Amino acid sequence: MTTLKSKLHDDLTAAIKARDELRSSTLRLTLTAIAKEEVAGDAARELSDAEVEKIIAREAKKRREAAEAFAQGGRAEQAERERAEGELLADYLPKQLTDDELDGLVAEAVEEAKAGGAEGPRAMGAVMKIVNPKIAGRAEGGRVAAAVKRRLAG
Structure with missing residues (x-):
């Protein structure tokens, strides 16, 4: 069974090979956030898929908020990139409820x-x-x- 974290790693490798800068930098940042969480606290540990999902959701939310801030600040290009990163991360999360x-x-x-x-x-x-x-x-x-x-x- 593949864990969500290993899927992120595999997708990162594929993105690097495909020279997909947006995907590779977004996944790299997300994996860093996961790694940070794993070493936080008294002992390093492997996160469960549910915990990894929470981190991805947090990262996606950060991107949405940043996109809004950039859009309000008249920086459309950065807003678009943040939005794209957020959508990319949303693909790793459960389908949102209507x-x-x-x-x-x-x-x-x-x-x-x-x-x-x-x-x-x-x-x-x-x-x-x-x-x-x-x-x-x-x-x-x-x-x-x-x-x-x-x-x-x-």
Whole structure:
């Protein structure tokens, strides 16, 4: 079984051979972030695919935020590159949920929380606890929280 990290390494090697500068530099930076995480803490360790996925998601989010900042600063070329890097990393993540899919999962979690006695705006924590494992990396936290707030307010 190939791990996500070894797939990144294989893709990096292929990108270098193909002289794909964007892909190779993006994967190199991501693998560096993974390596840093592996040696952080008391003992070096091998990360699980889920942990590697979280790092890739964090790196992709950084790229999206940077793209926005560059676009607002009138630096279209850098914004485009950051966007391209973010999209490249998104290919390694689980397919993101559509708004409808997300709303459906949130609605189920709200019902579940109600059954457990949690209702109204105060139920936010209970609903997030129920919905987060079901979403598992397929939607950004901010997006999930916004959907939960909408549902609880409605």
